[in-house]
Amino acid sequence: xxxxxxxLLKKQAQREINRAGDLKFLNEIFKxxxxxxxxxxxxxxxxxxMPKAKRAKVGKEANELKTFLREKxxxxxxxxxxxxxxKEEWIDVTRPGKKLVVGHLHPLTQVKRKVEExxxxxxxxxxxxxxxxxxxxxxxALNIPKDHPARDMWDTFYLKDGLLLRTHTTPVDxxxxxxxxxxxxxxxxxRCFRHEATDASHESNFYQIDGLMAGKDISVANFKAIIQxxxxxxxxxxxxxxxxxxxxxxxxxxFEVDMTCLVCGGKGCSxxxxxxxxxxxxxxxxxxxxxxxxGLNPKNWQGFAFGMGLDRLTMMKYKINDIRLLYSGDxxxxxQF
Ligand code: DAH
Numbered sequence: 617x618x619x620x621x622x623x624l625l626k627k628q629a630q631r632e633i634n635r636a637g638d639l640k641f642l643n644e645i646f647k648x649x650x651x652x653x654x655x656x657x658x659x660x661x662x663x664x665x666m667p668k669a670k671r672a673k674v675g676k677e678a679n680e681l682k683t684f685l686r687e688k689x690x691x692x693x694x695x696x697x698x699x700x701x702x703k704e705e706w707i708d709v710t711r712p713g714k715k716l717v718v719g720h721l722h723p724l725t726q727v728k729r730k731v732e733e734x735x736x737x738x739x740x741x742x743x744x745x746x747x748x749x750x751x752x753x754x755x756x757a758l759n760i761p762k763d764h765p766a767r768d769m770w771d772t773f774y775l776k777d778g779l780l781l782r783t784h785t786t787p788v789d790x791x792x793x794x795x796x797x798x799x800x801x802x803x804x805x806x807r808c809f810r811h812e813a814t815d816a817s818h819e820s821n822f823y824q825i826d827g828l829m830a831g832k833d834i835s836v837a838n839f840k841a842i843i844q845x846x847x848x849x850x851x852x853x854x855x856x857x858x859x860x861x862x863x864x865x866x867x868x869x870x871f872e873v874d875m876t877c878l879v880c881g882g883k884g885c886s887x888x889x890x891x892x893x894x895x896x897x898x899x900x901x902x903x904x905x906x907x908x909x910x911g912l913n914p915k916n917w918q919g920f921a922f923g924m925g926l927d928r929l930t931m932m933k934y935k936i937n938d939i940r941l942l943y944s945g946d947x948x949x950x951x952q953f
Contacts, residue, residue, distance in 0.1 A: 620659050622677050626684070633688050639696050646689055656682055723953040724823060724942055727930040728805050731825060734849045738842060740801040740827065745788035747807050748779050753787035758866040759905040766865045771811040781809035785826035786866060789921055792828070793910035798917045799831035805926055816938040823926035830902060830919025839899065839920035847875050847896070851933065858893065867900020867921060878932065894932070897924030
């Protein structure tokens with residue numbers, strides 16, 4: 617029987633228990649002293665082989681130590697349990713609450729609704745047409761016959777069975793006039809597709825706003841008044857518009873519409889190439905052939921039509937410099953609106 621110094625054993629065990637950092641380690645220490653082959657267990661087992669006089673003294677001391685150490689272990693175990701409990705259960709009710717992140721509408725949707733709201737207030741109806749369109753409505757009905765070079769103005773994605781992805785929203789005007797007689801006021805906002813290389817201002821998928829107002833004596837003056845009013849309401853700033861001659865097969869005369877540059881207020885800056893004007897849309901007086909193709913007599917009716925990019929409008933409103941951001945799905949971008 618090796619000589620065992622119980623006082624030393626007590627000191628050592630106590631120190632190790634104190635140092636134990638977790639329950640697993642504490643159990644190891646328990647095993648080391650009080651397990652089946654633990655140091656203290658061995659002492660207790662050796663008692664019966666001891667001379668009587670020594671046995672009484674060592675026995676008392678060893679049993680006291682056993683009780684003492686068990687208690688220490690229990691205390692330490694309890695402190696671990698309490699620490700985890702504190703961590704999990706403790707709630708500081710005075711802390712400010714976590715803000716819930718609520719989703720919101722995409723900037724294009726917000727602008728689409730705003731545009732619809734403004735035109736509706738001016739008596740326009742919002743109408744829709746198919747994204748997979750046929751050649752008739754996308755081209756022929758709009759006075760762009762097959763083999764006409766003007767078809768080159770739109771790089772088209774062709775589908776099967778005479779269908780294509782509409783290259784503009786103007787076909788909706790033709791569809792509407794076929795079923796509805798003037799006087800009429802409509803706008804349509806929807807997706808368009810063009811087979812072209814993408815860059816900061818071009819996407820193969822984009823949104824276009826098309827508008828049409830037709831009646832007995834609708835003139836360019838009506839167009840100018842309505843579009844100027846629209847821009848003022850949309851940008852919430854006084855603006856002027858001007859028209860330059862242009863060409864579209866479905867309008868005659870056709871024009872390109874510019875608006876006072878919002879960056880410099882018309883004085884001239886780098887955003888407007890020092891002109892003071894921003895190019896906003898294509899427009900014109902509806903071509904007689906388009907009325908004819910829709911079953912209306914061009915001698916009875918006249919009207920204006922216009923088309924502009926919803927993306928462009930959104931980019932100007934929020935000063936976004938790359939159209940691709942609008943289709944990136946990047947939350948860092950979208951969360952700003
Ligand atoms: N659809 C034309 C385009 O995509 C834009 C346009 C021009 C629409 C004149 C119109 C219009 O309704 O009258 O380039």
